[in-house]
Amino acid sequence: xxxxxxxxxxxxxxxxxxxxxxxxxxxxxxxxxxxxxxxxxxxxxxxxxxxxxxxxxxxxxxxxxxxxxxxxxxxxxxxxxxxxxxxxxxxxxxxxxxxxxxxxxxxxxxxxxxxxxxxxxxxxxxxxxxxxxxxxxxxxxxxxxxxxxxxx
Numbered sequence: 001x002x003x004x005x006x007x008x009x010x011x012x013x014x015x016x017x018x019x020x021x022x023x024x025x026x027x028x029x030x031x032x033x034x035x036x037x038x039x040x041x042x043x044x045x046x047x048x049x050x051x052x053x054x055x056x057x058x059x060x061x062x063x064x065x066x067x068x069x070x071x072x073x074x075x076x077x078x079x080x081x082x083x084x085x086x087x088x089x090x091x092x093x094x095x096x097x098x099x100x101x102x103x104x105x106x107x108x109x110x111x112x113x114x115x116x117x118x119x120x121x122x123x124x125x126x127x128x129x130x131x132x133x134x135x136x137x138x139x140x141x142x143x144x145x146x147x148x149x150x151x152x
Contacts, residue, residue, distance in 0.1 A: 093124070
């Protein structure tokens with residue numbers, strides 16, 4: 001099934017998403033959407049996208065830290081552990097690369113990945129990302145510190 005990206009353009013939609021316990025639990029590495037003020041949520045509008053498979057929300061994708069001087073942007077991506085997850089992530093990477101490089105004219109996308117996510121490191125590497133370095137113990141998640149691998 002074809003994947004689509006749908007921009008989050010409405011604060012109430014973010015609240016609706018955050019209210020889905022299964023999704024919120026899986027995406028807790030993203031900013032705590034359920035506790036953010038409406039003003040903070042509005043800052044995410046237009047740069048955060050639902051990843052949809054048909055009508056079902058199966059992930060989130062965000063483009064942040066736009067730097068027009070260096071022409072780079074940060075990518076955040078999370079897809080639920082469902083059948084076809086790798087194919088969805090591949091499609092998302094291709095859409096993002098086309099948008100960032102062709103539409104925006106930027107020349108760099110960076111992505112920080114938990115070191116336990118070798119599958120995502122492999123996927124990004126297969127799309128031309130290279131490992132730039134590692135941030136040791138830079139993320140606290142699921143009760144412990146994790147290293148983050150920086151790819152661009």
